[in-house]
Amino acid sequence: METFAERMRRATTEAGDAGLAGLLVTPGPDLAYLTGYRPPAETERLTMLVLRAGGEPVLFVPLLERHDAESAPGAAAVSLVDWADGADPYAGVAKLLDPHGGYAISDSAWALHVLALQEAAPRSRYVPMTRALPMLRAVKGPEELERLAAAGAAADAAFERIVSVRFAGRREREVGADLAGLLREHGHSRVDFTVVGSGPNGADPHHEMGDRTIAEGDMVVLDFGGMQDGYASDTTRTVHVGEPDELEREVFEIVRRAQRAAFEAVRPGVACQDVDRVARTIIADAGYGEFFIHRTGHGIGLSTHEPPYIVEGETQPLVPGMCFSIEPGIYLPGRFGVRIEDIVTVTADGGRALNNTSRDLQIVH
Structure with a gap:
């Protein structure tokens, strides 16, 4: 009380x-x-x-x-x-x-x-x-951090299982149903979204899932989350069905570097917009700036999207206990998309990722 x-x-x-x-x-x-x-x-x-x-x-x-x-x-x-x-x-x-x-x-x-x-x-x-009062719920206490970490670990466990299922020849919504089931199996009481964007559908950040049949050679964006013990999960990994081509590997590596650099920029006192700038600069310098079409991140807690927002113009300094996503992406219309997302909390001297599955390009079948 x-x-x-x-x-x-x-x-x-x-x-x-x-x-x-x-x-x-x-x-x-x-x-x-x-x-x-x-x-x-x-x-x-x-x-x-x-x-x-x-x-x-x-x-x-x-x-x-x-x-x-x-x-x-x-x-x-x-x-x-x-x-x-x-x-x-x-x-x-x-x-x-x-x-x-x-x-x-x-x-x-x-x-x-x-x-x-x-x-x-x-x-x-x-x-x-x-x-x-944008920061009313932004700084999490120890119990809130524990719940967010548990939700993140459950989402990680779901991803580690989903990469072993068959993708090729199945519809996006079938893989999405597998993901939803795995989230519930690992403790989620509610599944809020399962993005399964294969091939050109991956170039739509909010595609969710449809009837497209996933094929050999597709890049597939997997973004999923929900609620566990009152707190939200949200993570994204991008996988490839079979071996990727040179362009796909290049784009994936750019996003991976941008996501890592943004995470390394997290520390108390840094403005939210500066984390966004780090990721955006790497992608722009590689020639793909126009294809990064959303903010780098959003706060998370009792809801999936809440302050702080990791975006240009947000000058709020980071404070220990803040939790937010870091999720840069590149979206090539008609071809494919790549996004990598972790939930991160600010610590006394840096950042701690609450999602810890591999950020390398995983090959699925």
């Missing part, structure tokens, strides 16, 4: 430092982080944690979900207010707000709720949580 109470105190302080009167937190990663509460189902009924300076935390919940909320790990640190169908929960929330104050609100808050709050407190204003 004290862990969640401390998180709520820190969040309220950070909101004040940002010039805000408080936070309004709806179901999703922020609510789970601050209270440990995950509502039993997505619903149009309002569930909202209200945090504000000088006041105790208040969690508004539908009456029929009160029992679930009372069972949350951080429930003892909040004042629980339930509301019954037919009542107006927005009026209750509005009574707690500074009528002229600004509030950070969860990115995933329904428009239904935001608009109703604006009607109930028309002079208040709202800003997205990740814009106002």
Whole structure:
């Protein structure tokens, strides 16, 4: 309980430092982080944690979900207010707000709720949580790091198994189903994505998987992840069916060098954008800059994508405990793609990879 109470105190302080009167937190990663509460189902009924300076935390919940909320790990640190169908929960929330104050609100808050709050407190204003408090969940504690490491190890174990299955002559979605099954076998409670991009499909970073039959001579991008014990995994390896040609080996080696150099650039105090610049410079100097079409990385934790973002313009310095992906890639339209991705955490003097399978080009059959 004290862990969640401390998180709520820190969040309220950070909101004040940002010039805000408080936070309004709806179901999703922020609510789970601050209270440990995950509502039993997505619903149009309002569930909202209200945090504000000088006041105790208040969690508004539908009456029929009160029992679930009372069972949350951080429930003892909040004042629980339930509301019954037919009542107006927005009026209750509005009574707690500074009528002229600004509030950070969860990115995933329904428009239904935001608009109703604006009607109930028309002079208040709202800003997205990740814009106002981008680093709220960015620095992980020891238990969070353990869970992320376990999720990463499970994803590694799935990859070590998948390279032994047959690729040639099978559809992408069949290999993707194998991957999903292996993630669950190694402890994932949920599989969120399985990218299996073979041949020209690998040039689409978010291809996921389709009905294309994988053939001898294909480069295949495998990007997969999900949730284990509440925390996310996300890793990418690129394999080749049979022996690659000279161009494929060249492109793969460029991406491998870029990914390694970016990892070696990780240390406290370095700006996020500088890690991106290291990877991007290597790829651009090799003549493939225009084919690296996304950021180098994203934060990870209770959700797969969260701050910090490893991208040009992000000047936030790295801090021990931050976790994010390093995943440069080269995508040649109509031909193939290559991406290598590890989840990395910042340590006191550098970085630690939470994915540890081979980053060399593996040959599959």
